[in-house]
Amino acid sequence: MTRHDERTGGAKSAVTVRGLVKHYGETRALDGIDLDVAEGTVRGVLGPNGAGKTTLVRILSTLLAPTAGHATVAGYDVVRQPRQLRRVIGLTGQYASVDEKLSGWENLYLIGRLLDLPRKEARRRSDELLERFSLTEAARRPAGAYSGGMRRRLDLAASMIGRPEVLFLDEPTTGLDPRTRNEVWDEVKRLVGEGVTVLLTTQYMEEAEQLASELTVVDRGKVIAGGGIEELKARVGGRTLRIRPADPLQLRPLAAALDELGITGLAGTTVDAERGSVLVPVLSDEQLTVVVGAVTARGITLNSLTTELPSLDEVFLSLTGHRAGVPQDALSADTSEEVVAV
Amino acid sequence: MSAATAAPAAGVRPDARISPRAHLRHTGALVRRNLLWIRQDPESMFDAVLFPVVFTLLFVYVFGGSIGQSLGGGQEAYVQYIVPGLMAMMGMNMSQGVGTGFNQDFNTGVMDRFRSLPIGRGSVLFAKISVELVRMLIATAILLVVGVLVGFDVTNWPGLFAAVGLSTVFGSALMWVFLTLGVVMKNAQSVQAMGFLVLMPLQFGSSIFAPTQSMPGWLQNFTAYNPLSALADAARGLMVGGPVAHDLWMVLAWSVGMTAVMAPVAIHKFRTKT
Numbered sequence: 001m002t003r004h005d006e007r008t009g010g011a012k013s014a015v016t017v018r019g020l021v022k023h024y025g026e027t028r029a030l031d032g033i034d035l036d037v038a039e040g041t042v043r044g045v046l047g048p049n050g051a052g053k054t055t056l057v058r059i060l061s062t063l064l065a066p067t068a069g070h071a072t073v074a075g076y077d078v079v080r081q082p083r084q085l086r087r088v089i090g091l092t093g094q095y096a097s098v099d100e101k102l103s104g105w106e107n108l109y110l111i112g113r114l115l116d117l118p119r120k121e122a123r124r125r126s127d128e129l130l131e132r133f134s135l136t137e138a139a140r141r142p143a144g145a146y147s148g149g150m151r152r153r154l155d156l157a158a159s160m161i162g163r164p165e166v167l168f169l170d171e172p173t174t175g176l177d178p179r180t181r182n183e184v185w186d187e188v189k190r191l192v193g194e195g196v197t198v199l200l201t202t203q204y205m206e207e208a209e210q211l212a213s214e215l216t217v218v219d220r221g222k223v224i225a226g227g228g229i230e231e232l233k234a235r236v237g238g239r240t241l242r243i244r245p246a247d248p249l250q251l252r253p254l255a256a257a258l259d260e261l262g263i264t265g266l267a268g269t270t271v272d273a274e275r276g277s278v279l280v281p282v283l284s285d286e287q288l289t290v291v292v293g294a295v296t297a298r299g300i301t302l303n304s305l306t307t308e309l310p311s312l313d314e315v316f317l318s319l320t321g322h323r324a325g326v327p328q329d330a331l332s333a334d335t336s337e338e339v340v341a342v
Numbered sequence: 343m344s345a346a347t348a349a350p351a352a353g354v355r356p357d358a359r360i361s362p363r364a365h366l367r368h369t370g371a372l373v374r375r376n377l378l379w380i381r382q383d384p385e386s387m388f389d390a391v392l393f394p395v396v397f398t399l400l401f402v403y404v405f406g407g408s409i410g411q412s413l414g415g416g417q418e419a420y421v422q423y424i425v426p427g428l429m430a431m432m433g434m435n436m437s438q439g440v441g442t443g444f445n446q447d448f449n450t451g452v453m454d455r456f457r458s459l460p461i462g463r464g465s466v467l468f469a470k471i472s473v474e475l476v477r478m479l480i481a482t483a484i485l486l487v488v489g490v491l492v493g494f495d496v497t498n499w500p501g502l503f504a505a506v507g508l509s510t511v512f513g514s515a516l517m518w519v520f521l522t523l524g525v526v527m528k529n530a531q532s533v534q535a536m537g538f539l540v541l542m543p544l545q546f547g548s549s550i551f552a553p554t555q556s557m558p559g560w561l562q563n564f565t566a567y568n569p570l571s572a573l574a575d576a577a578r579g580l581m582v583g584g585p586v587a588h589d590l591w592m593v594l595a596w597s598v599g600m601t602a603v604m605a606p607v608a609i610h611k612f613r614t615k616t
Contacts, residue, residue: 095451
């Protein structure tokens, strides 16, 4: 993933949402959403439970009519051109939408036929996609007997039969164990590599970080913030240096020395004894250089020196004033690290 | 890849129509799905197979003797009476299953997928009804075989086919009603409860199981307008002789009426369900 903060300005917009509103009685599930997804990019829509993510996806995939506002997908209006729109989208819902009583192969063949593929082509495409999503061995078994990860993969395969231009992934890994989640991520990354535009909703910071290049943070039916992931993180402030001395006994002296520099920002220097490292928040490249210089001056041998971006959970907290809907589980324990020096 | 399906300016082009042939093809693919279900889960055919056997034996041998006396005969007379009656009931029983089955289908994500595909609005429903009608015909065939084995005497063979046709028409009309319930109601249990609530009085407050002459006046009035009475009486007239015309028209009117009202409602609710 080498994409950077591209604004939709130059590129063609695959999804355009303007002032989208959806009311259920008194409840405002969507309260005026604006959104653009440039062709060939992955837009993450991040928010806690009840933020309106699923409602947004359901409107964009024509399952739900908006109360007000309008939206186009691949140039087709969601309200006025639903049939044309359905031909160019793929949808993978929060719950794997495969027919449990049919075999994997029959599931794909059925979708192929419903998408007007000739029998022979539908057969070929089903075989091809099962192969590609590593389901060939399970092709003839009923999908109900599949594991969670296999089902999601089958679900993704079903979304891909019509070679969609825009793929909607509504919380594609909710409820999956970490290993299975990684499998699904890998598949999504491959699809993106082929140029499919993806709109992904998620509650998981790590998932957005892994898959999306652009992010829209939603809360209570409104867009809280939007932009490139790195840009959003930068807005929340700085980076954190993780310094790991070769000798654990040097941990405390090192922390004390860095404290003396008096440059550390908000959080101050902290010691992460468990991972044998000192954490130093820095606000600029200059500060980073000063810290590295101070360490060198003291002749402390380092095992590793990495910079970490603030987690998206922190991003969410500082943007909305409250934590994201789900409790911190195993998912956000590790944030991606950008190695500066070893 | 997007060049082939180049996106037009928003809202300029009218929406694509789905051709009648495409409709048929989609319905066919979905019928195949429902048939595969039966192959995967043969127990789902139990009701279609067992219901006619159990009901025929139960009514003929348990109630047959005593109710038959009021018909001026005995068990033999009741066989001629109950077999057409049970044929009228077949549509009811099958259609109730349509509602619950469809509702369960909805609570999985599969329906979302279907509804996000470029297929006709009714295809999913038509396919479901087609397969259920096949099940109903199988049940009817079993009923007739068991009926003949316990002494049912068909006096008018063309009439038998007409009776089967009539109960199929009525059955499909009822299925639209239950499909609507299946789409609208929250869970399968409530669909079943609702079906039971509606069907019990209709079934027993009719001429299906016993002649209505001995019923109290208010109940006789109810049975006179009950389409199930009309269907049972029409089936009797067609298969074993007797007046047919009035009942036949009444059944057809009910069938057309229910279909005309409920089919559009079911399709609309199916599309707009959230």
